[in-house]
Amino acid sequence: MNQLLVITFYKFTRLDDHASLRDAIESCCDSNDVKGIILLANEGINSTIAGPREGVMAVLDFLREDPRLADLQWKESSAGKQPFRKLRVRLKKEIVTMGVPDVDPTQLAGTYVTAEDWNDLISDPEVIVIDTRNDYEVEIGSFERAINPDLQSFGQLPQWLEEHLDIDAQPRVAMFCTGGIRCEKSTALLKQAGVKEVYHLEGGILKYLERIPEDESLWKGQCFVFDERVSVGHGLKVGHYDLCRACRYPLQASDRKSEHYQEGVSCPRCHDQTTDEQKARFAQRQHQVDLARQRGQDHMA
Numbered sequence: 355m356n357q358l359l360v361i362t363f364y365k366f367t368r369l370d371d372h373a374s375l376r377d378a379i380e381s382c383c384d385s386n387d388v389k390g391i392i393l394l395a396n397e398g399i400n401s402t403i404a405g406p407r408e409g410v411m412a413v414l415d416f417l418r419e420d421p422r423l424a425d426l427q428w429k430e431s432s433a434g435k436q437p438f439r440k441l442r443v444r445l446k447k448e449i450v451t452m453g454v455p456d457v458d459p460t461q462l463a464g465t466y467v468t469a470e471d472w473n474d475l476i477s478d479p480e481v482i483v484i485d486t487r488n489d490y491e492v493e494i495g496s497f498e499r500a501i502n503p504d505l506q507s508f509g510q511l512p513q514w515l516e517e518h519l520d521i522d523a524q525p526r527v528a529m530f531c532t533g534g535i536r537c538e539k540s541t542a543l544l545k546q547a548g549v550k551e552v553y554h555l556e557g558g559i560l561k562y563l564e565r566i567p568e569d570e571s572l573w574k575g576q577c578f579v580f581d582e583r584v585s586v587g588h589g590l591k592v593g594h595y596d597l598c599r600a601c602r603y604p605l606q607a608s609d610r611k612s613e614h615y616q617e618g619v620s621c622p623r624c625h626d627q628t629t630d631e632q633k634a635r636f637a638q639r640q641h642q643v644d645l646a647r648q649r650g651q652d653h654m655a
Contacts, residue, residue, distance in 0.1 A: 358436060359407040360581070361414070362560065363428035364400040364449060364535040366459045372396060373445055375420075380443045382416045389438040390581070393449045397458075399423065400449035400535055402581060404437050429533060429560050431590040437581035450535045453509040457542050464529065464541025464552035469562040472555050473572050475528050476500070481553075482519070486511055486531045486540050487578075490603045494585060494595060495575025497530065508536055512543060519544075526551040532577060534558035563588050578604055600624050600636050618643060 369375065372394040379392060383403065388410055390403030399417075403410060417423050467475050476483045476497060485492050485500045492502045503514040519525060527544060529537045529552070537554035544552045555562060559577045566573075568588040576585035576593040584604055585593030595604040599617075601624035609615060614625035618640025619633050628636075 356406070357432040357434060358404050359410045360402065360404040360431045360433050360437060360583075361410055361428045362402045362533045363414075363426055364398065364533065364538075365423060365426055366398040366449075366538060367422045368396065368460075369394065369398060369422065370396055372399075376443050376445060379413075379417070380441065382413055383441050383443070386410070386412045388413050389436055389441045391438070391441075392443045393446050394443065395446045395449045398449050399426075402438075402579075403441075404433060404581070429557060429564070431560070431564075431586065433583060433592070435582075437583050439582070450539055451507075451509055452512065452539050452543070454512050454543060457539055457546060459538040459542040462542050462545045463538055464527075464545060464554045466556040467528070467553045468556050469565040472530075472562060473566075473570070475553060476572065478526075481526045481528050483528045483530075484540075486529050486536045491532070491578040494604050494606075495573065495577055498572045498574060500530070511536075511540055515540075515544065515547075519549075521547050521549055524550055526553075528553045528555075530555040530559060530562075532558050532579065533560055560586070560590065564590050576604075598624060599640070600628060600632075 375394060386405060386409030388403050388405035390401065392399065392401040392403065403413060414426065414428065418426050475481060476499060483497060483500045485496050485502055486508065488505050488507065489502070496502065503511060505511055505514065527549060529540050531537045534555065534557055541552045541554045559573070562573065563577060563586065571588060576587050576595060578585050583592045584595040584597050587593050595606055596610065598605050598621040600620055603621065603623050605621055609622055612622045614620055614622045619636040620628065
């Protein structure tokens, strides 16, 4: 089977007419056999899509016909099979939800640091290194010395920064996330609060794993991605994690051996967090998935 192209991209730019863009983007993706998720908001676009290379590039060309997206940048990886079950083009209030009004990364954001210069920055003991991702993402991999704020959602980060960072001390702060978008907002928030030296990893963890050889890397573990690959490692090779279909958390081999694991229904993390009614519904869904699998079909749940 030919390798499919997977691309991630985002751009903060004013799209006041974002609702009117949805149908045309959806039609372009459908006609080019491209699946994935595209988020549109007044503040811009955020997406991961996958399909045949020529189809994905056709979608990019279509998007870049809009002058506001003409300089759209993206990151590439590959997959042996389609990592998305369907296409979703969604209208949102924010393309990455922080919940803080008037934070505008197009006007004020941290200093980009390339993957090649990142090691030197985060090796400086005076630099505070913050992982801005959710707890389940950090759990399977992060950079050495990085602080884990233990977030359940990105919207919790502003409060954590307020409680744990002494703005008056003018700390030197380095932030990172999967593809860069969360850091655009979080560094903008700190700059707006008055922190002068704020840095973020250009292109995120994915660009770092793509460019930096494993023997030179300060990354430990895997990087969670929000599609059917679940995780990637150095060179963006697909990792060894599966996904719990009940709670959407990554699972390793030991999790799947647990007495609390039932495919599509529960895992050690969520088995006591759902009701019997929910488990019954999940079990029915998994039954439909199994039937589709036996017929050699994809289940679109």
